[in-house]
Amino acid sequence: DGGITQSPKYLFRKEGQNVTLSCEQNLNHDAMYWYRQDPGQGLRLIYYSQIVNDFQKGDIAEGYSVSREKKESFPLTVTSAQKNPTAFYLCASADPLAGGGYNEQFFGPGTRLTVL
Amino acid sequence: GQNIDQPTEMTATEGAIVQINCTYQTSGFNGLFWYQQHAGEAPTFLSYNVLDGLEEKGRFSSFLSRSKGYSYLLLKELQMKDSASYLCAANYQAGTALIFGKGTTLSVSS
Numbered sequence: 001d002g003g004i005t006q007s008p009k010y011l012f013r014k015e016g017q018n019v020t021l022s023c024e025q026n027l028n029h030d031a032m033y034w035y036r037q038d039p040g041q042g043l044r045l046i047y048y049s050q051i052v053n054d055f056q057k058g059d060i061a062e063g064y065s066v067s068r069e070k071k072e073s074f075p076l077t078v079t080s081a082q083k084n085p086t087a088f089y090l091c092a093s094a095d096p097l098a099g100g101g102y103n104e105q106f107f108g109p110g111t112r113l114t115v116l
Numbered sequence: 117g118q119n120i121d122q123p124t125e126m127t128a129t130e131g132a133i134v135q136i137n138c139t140y141q142t143s144g145f146n147g148l149f150w151y152q153q154h155a156g157e158a159p160t161f162l163s164y165n166v167l168d169g170l171e172e173k174g175r176f177s178s179f180l181s182r183s184k185g186y187s188y189l190l191l192k193e194l195q196m197k198d199s200a201s202y203l204c205a206a207n208y209q210a211g212t213a214l215i216f217g218k219g220t221t222l223s224v225s226s
Contacts, residue, residue, distance in 0.1 A: 033213050040124070042203065042218035043159075050212075058213065090158060103207045104149065105214055107158035 003027065006091050006108035013085075013115050021076045021111045023091035031096050032074035033105065036060060037088045046089075049074055050096060078113065085115045120217035122204045127223045133192050136220045138204035142185040149205040149214060150178055150189045159203055162189070191222075199224045 004025040013019045025032065031050050035043040045058030049068040063082025068074055074093075078085045089112075092105040121139045128134040140148065147166040151159035165171060165180035165187060177190040189202055201221050205214040 035216075040218065043216040045213045048213050088156070102147070102164065103209075103212075103214060104161055104164060105205075107160075109158050110156075112156070 004091060004093050004106055004108040006089075006111050008111060009109065011111055011113045013113070015115055016080045018080060019078050019085075019113065021078065021089055021091075021113070023074045023076065023108055024072055025074075025093040025106075025108075026072060027093055027095070027106060028071070029093035029095045029106070030071065031094045032068070033092045033094070034058075034064070034066065034074070034076045035090045035092065037090060037110075043090065046076065085113060088112050120204055120206055120215055122202075122217040122220050124218065125221045125223070127225065128194050130194055130196060130224060130226050132194050133190065134194060134222065136189045136191075136202050136204075136222070138187045138189070138217060140185050140187070140204070140206040140215070142182065144208045145182065145185070146207040146209070148178075148180055148187045149203075149207060150187075151203040151205065153201045153203060153219065155201075162202075164207075194224045196224050196226065198222060 007022045033048040034046040044060050046064050047066045049055035052071050055066050055068050065077045090110045091108040094103050094105045149164050150162040152162050153159040163178040165178050170179045175192045180187045201219040203219045204217040
């Protein structure tokens with residue numbers, strides 16, 4: 001089955017620790033994205049990557065880092081510099097070459113990170 | 117910036133019809149997505165409008181007016197399971213991220 005996976009579903013960390021969230025897709029999509037969702041805030045873009053070995057900051061990149069060494073994988077590291085890391089994190093992928101500029105984003109199930 | 121505006125909350129009863137509005141900036145606009153998101157879950161695709169007009173898909177329909185920067189999602193014959201957040205997202209450039217509204221939380225009561 002083609003899809004996008006995130007692990008783990010729930011993650012707990014102590015304040016001051018870095019933590020890496022996994023995102024894998026087998027949809028052969030070039031573009032991948034990380035969003036953060038807080039209650040009442042909608043989806044806010046952290047980072048996105050349009051191709052392997054390249055990525056751009058989104059609206060709230062401070063305190064986060066990413067890598068894109070493989071097409072299938074786009075891990076997100078939440079560093080100790082992120083002031084309020086507790087949130088629901090969503091990874092998505094898309095095929096930017098789909099006809100007519102169609103840009104549907106396919107979402108993973110999300111990781112709920114709680115920093116204690 | 118490219119602001120997307122939609123109401124924060126709406127309530128309705130089972131069997132009713134509800135319309136969720138969304139406005140966006142028209143410059144560089146390609147198309148408009150609607151997603152449904154149940155609490156704690158990933159958003160799921162509902163519709164995509166590129167051309168003006170109404171597109172119907174079962175109980176859900178979506179409308180777009182490109183000149184007015186306006187879209188709505190119409191939900192008919194509401195069911196309890198339709199209680200969710202509905203996200204409006206504008207597509208400005210392929211490969212770049214969609215611009216999401218903050219979502220409209222719909223509560224359906226019996």
